Structure formats: structure tokens, C-alpha cells
Amino acid sequence: MPKGAFIFGCEGPELSAWEKAFFRDAQPWGFILFARNIVEPEQLIRLTRDLREAVGWNAPILIDQEGGRVQRMRAPHWREFLPALDQMRLARDPMRAQWVRNRLIANDLSSVGIDVNCAPLADLTESETHPVLLNRLYGGDVETVVAAARQCADAFLAGGVLPILKHIPGYGRASVDSHKALPSVSIPRAELFERDFAPFIALNDLAMGMTAHIVFSDIDPEAPATTSPRMMTLIREEIGFGGLIMTDDISMEALSGSVEERGVAALRAGCDLVLHCNGERADMEAIARTCGSLSAAGQDRAEYALSQRRPPETVDIKALEAELEALLVR
Numbered sequence: 001m002p003k004g005a006f007i008f009g010c011e012g013p014e015l016s017a018w019e020k021a022f023f024r025d026a027q028p029w030g031f032i033l034f035a036r037n038i039v040e041p042e043q044l045i046r047l048t049r050d051l052r053e054a055v056g057w058n059a060p061i062l063i064d065q066e067g068g069r070v071q072r073m074r075a076p077h078w079r080e081f082l083p084a085l086d087q088m089r090l091a092r093d094p095m096r097a098q099w100v101r102n103r104l105i106a107n108d109l110s111s112v113g114i115d116v117n118c119a120p121l122a123d124l125t126e127s128e129t130h131p132v133l134l135n136r137l138y139g140g141d142v143e144t145v146v147a148a149a150r151q152c153a154d155a156f157l158a159g160g161v162l163p164i165l166k167h168i169p170g171y172g173r174a175s176v177d178s179h180k181a182l183p184s185v186s187i188p189r190a191e192l193f194e195r196d197f198a199p200f201i202a203l204n205d206l207a208m209g210m211t212a213h214i215v216f217s218d219i220d221p222e223a224p225a226t227t228s229p230r231m232m233t234l235i236r237e238e239i240g241f242g243g244l245i246m247t248d249d250i251s252m253e254a255l256s257g258s259v260e261e262r263g264v265a266a267l268r269a270g271c272d273l274v275l276h277c278n279g280e281r282a283d284m285e286a287i288a289r290t291c292g293s294l295s296a297a298g299q300d301r302a303e304y305a306l307s308q309r310r311p312p313e314t315v316d317i318k319a320l321e322a323e324l325e326a327l328l329v330r
Contacts, residue, residue, distance in 0.1 A: 002027070002293035002294065003028070003029040003293060003294050003299070003302070004026055004027050004028045004029055004288060004291065004292070004293060005029065005267055005272065005273055005274060005295070005298065006273060006274040006275075006276060006287050006291050007030045007031065007032055007273055007274070007275045007276065008023070008031055008287075009031065009033070009034060009037075009276065009277045009279040010031065010037060010047075010279045011036070011281075012037065013036075013039050013043055013047060014047065014050075015047070015050050015051065018281070019054070020050070020054045022281075022284065022285070022288075023051070026284070027055055028055065029059070029273055029294060030060035030116070031051045031060075031062065032061075032062040032118075032275065033047070033048075033061065033062070033063045033072060033114065034063075034064075034277065035072045035074075036279075038072055038073055040077050041077055041111070041112055044073075044112040044113070044114075045112050048061050048112060048113030049113060060116045060162070060306065060309075061113060061114050061116065062116040062118060062164070063109065063114050063117060063118065064118045064119075065105050065108070065109060065114075065117050065119075066084060066119050066121070067080075067081030067083065067084060067087075067101065067105065068081060068082060068084060068135060068136060069083065069135070069136070070136055073109075073112075078108050079108060079321075081101055081105070082328075084098075084121070084135070084136055084137065084138055085125070085135040085136070085137050085139070086135060087101060087328065088138050088144075088148065090328050090329050090330065091327050091329070092327050092328075094148065095147055095151050096151075096323075096327060097324060098138070098148045098151040098152055098155075099154065099155045100320050100323055100324045101155075102119075102120075102152045102156055102159075103155040103158060103159050103315065103320060104317065104320055104321065104324065105117065105155075105156075105159075105161075106155060106156045106158070106159020106160060106161040106312065107312065109161050110160040110312050115160065115161055115162060115309055116161065116163075116164060116208070117161050117162070118164045118166060118210060119152055119156075119163060119166070120138075120148070120149035120150075120153055120163060121137055121138065121149070121166055122146070122166070122170075122199035122200055122203055123145075123166075123167055123171045123199075124139070124140055124141075124142070124145055124172040124195065124199065125137050125139060125140040126140070126172045126173050128174075128175040129174065130177050130183075132177045132179070133171060133174065137172065142195065142199055145199045146199050146203060149165070149203055153165070153203075158312070158313045159312045160310060160311055160313075162207065162208060162305060162309060163208070164208045164210050164246070165203055165206045165208065165209040165210070165241075165243075166210035167211065167214075168200050168211055168212060168225070168239070168241060168245070169192075169197045169200050169216075169231070169234070169235055169239055170196035170197055170199070170200065170212065171183075171212040171214055172196065173185040173187065173214075174214055178212075178213040178248070178252055179249075179253060179254070180253050180254075181253060181254060182215060182224060182253075182255070183213070183215070184217055185216055185217065186217045186218060187216070187218065188218050189216075189218045189219055192216060192218070192219075193238075197238075197239055200235075200239050200241065201239050204239055204241045204242065204243075205242075205243075206241075206243055207243045207301075207308055208244045208245075208246070209243055209244070210247070210248055210275070211235075211247050211266075211271060212225050212226070213226050213247075213248050213252055213254035213255055214254070219231060219234065224254060224255065226247050226266050227255065227262065227265040227266050227269050228269055229270060231269070232245075232269045232270030233270065235270075236270065243301060243304075243305065244272050244273065244298065244304075245270070245271050245273070245301075246271065246272065246273035246274070246275045247263075247266045247271050247273070247275050249275055249276070249277045249278075250262045250263050250266065250275060250276050251277060251278050258286070259276065259283045259286060259287060260286040260290040260291070262274075263287050263290065264290055264291060272294065272295065272297075272298035273294070273298070273302075274287060274291050
């Protein structure tokens with residue numbers, strides 16, 4: 001059965017009878033989990049199992065487990081991590097610490113059936129970067145950010161978790177929170193390629209990416225990257241990103257129109273998948289009705305991304321925990 005061109009959340013820590021029936025019929029390509037879905041490890045294992053049983057296949061299950069503020073699985077059942085930027089600044093060997101940190105995160109995820117993480121972030125810190133994003137980033141120079149993002153992606157893959165590169169083509173200059181309003185930047189195109197887009201060009205071999213809800217007015221003043229055919233063409237042809245592209249959460253207030261209008265606009269612009277996170281029934285029904293199935297090209301990209309799933313490599317987790325602590329100067 002063709003997979004839907006959308007990823008859905010669910011309402012709570014257990015699936016309702018309605019959700020099971022809806023997911024069976026709608027066939028979302030994958031699912032995403034949030035804190036509202038998480039109580040403790042055994043419950044989370046049941047939930048990831050039930051989500052896959054609902055659609056009848058080993059569907060990818062996503063989460064935002066960056067560490068710091070953006071961490072859906074928290075103590076006392078899971079490890080807590082510093083914000084990424086804080087760790088980069090405190091670590092004696094920032095790149096080794098970045099790998100160890102994310103290998104530990106991958107272990108937490110894979111142990112409960114989660115096999116995709118919405119990271120690494122390749123956005124650059126700027127003087128105007130909004131606080132909602134700033135300490136989630138890895139630094140302000142291209143070389144450092146590319147190296148740290150690569151360590152993150154490699155650590156996830158070693159731990160049986162697929163990475164998602166975000167926020168393509170660059171969100172660091174956003175001075176407003178795109179959950180609440182639409183950011184816009186007026187930096188000239190040449191400077192964007194030299195700085196903002198450069199990390200994404202260097203990381204364009206990663207198999208999955210997530211768009212930024214942000215307007216680059218020197219390229220397309222009319223629409224944010226997520227719903228801009230001009231920007232999506234630039235991402236594919238000039239940035240060279242050939243992987244599976246999903247939207248950032250389609251419910252964020254940076255976008256205008258109904259959720260189904262936003263989703264259709266994103267797919268028409270060139271995104272492969274619409275990400276809808278809040279688990280609201282009416283929204284999911286509307287998206288499933290209007291957004292349809294993955295395109296043939298999207299299906300190929302999805303199959304390639306999922307072909308990278310593999311069991312976690314054997315590692316001494318206690319030794320990694322001790323190493324990370326020793327790497328941090330507190």
C-alpha cells in the first residue's frame with residue numbers, strides 16, 4: 001500500500017481505538033513523539049510497537065532529542081544533557097564530546113524503539129539568533145558546525161538511529177520564533193551561499209533533511225523556504241541536497257492558511273513529506289485527505305534513507321558516560 005506523504009504525532013501515551021483505525025487507513029510514512037507521549041521506558045516500548053502495528057510495517061518513529069531544552073525523554077528515566085552550544089564551549093575535545101554525547105542519545109532512543117532523531121542542526125549562531133534556537137546550535141563558523149554535525153550524524157548511525165539534517169537551508173539569522181511568527185532575512189544571495197547555506201552544502205550527502213520556515217527575501221520575498229518552489233529548487237540544485245525532505249512542523253505559526261493548505265503548498269514546492277506534530281484529529285484527517293501519497297521520487301528517497309537503518313554497534317555505555325563527564329570542564 002502506498003505510504004502517505006506525511007508524518008503524524010499522536011495524542012497521548014497510549015493509542016486510542018480511533019488512532020489505531022485512522023493510522024491503519026491513512027498509512028502515514030512515519031510518526032513523531034513528544035513529551036506528552038512519554039511516561040517511562042516500558043510504556044514507550046509499547047507505544048512504538050503499537051504505532052508500527054497500526055500501520056502494519058516497520059515505520060520510522062521520530063523524536064526531537066537534541067539535549068538541553070529540546071529533550072522529550074528526560075530524567076529520571078533517561079540521561080540529561082547540556083544544551084549543545086554549552087557543551088561545545090565546555091568540552092576539552094568538542095568533537096569527541098559531540099560524538100560521545102550523541103552515541104549515548106542514540107542508545108536511549110534505540111532501546112525504546114525510536115529510530116530517527118531530528119538532528120543534527122547545521123544552522124550558524126549569529127548576533128540576532130533567537131533565544132529559542134541559540135543554545136541548540138554548535139557554533140558560529142562553518143568549519144566547526146560542519147564537523148560537529150558530522151560527528152552527531154555518525155554517532156546516531158552507529159547507534160542504530162537515522163539523523164535528520166535541519167533546518168535547511170539555514171535558520172540561524174531568524175530573530176523571531178517561527179513557532180509564533182514568520183522570520184525574514186534580507187541578506188544578499190551571495191552572502192547566504194558563503195555563510196548560511198555553506199554547512200548544508202557540505203552535509204548534502206545526509207539522507208534526510210528538514211526545512212526552515214524562513215523567508216530569504218533576496219531569493220523569494222513571497223514565501224518561506226518550506227512552501228517556496230524557488231527555494232526548494234535551490235536546495236535541490238544549488239545546495240545539492242538529494243535526500244528525503246520533510247517540512248518543519250506544518251502547524252507552526254510562521255506559515256499561513258489552514259494546515260491542509262500549508263501541507264499542499266509544501267508538497268507542490270518540492271518537499272517530500274509534511275510533518276504534523278500536535279496529534280489533533282481534525283488536522284490529521286485534513287492532511288491525510290489532501291496531501292496524498294509520497295511521489296515516486298519521494299518514495300525512492302524514503303527507501304534509500306530507511307536502507308541505512310541497522311542494529312546499534314556494540315559499545316560500552318558506562319565507559320562512554322564516564323568519558324563524556326571527563327571531557328567536560330565544569
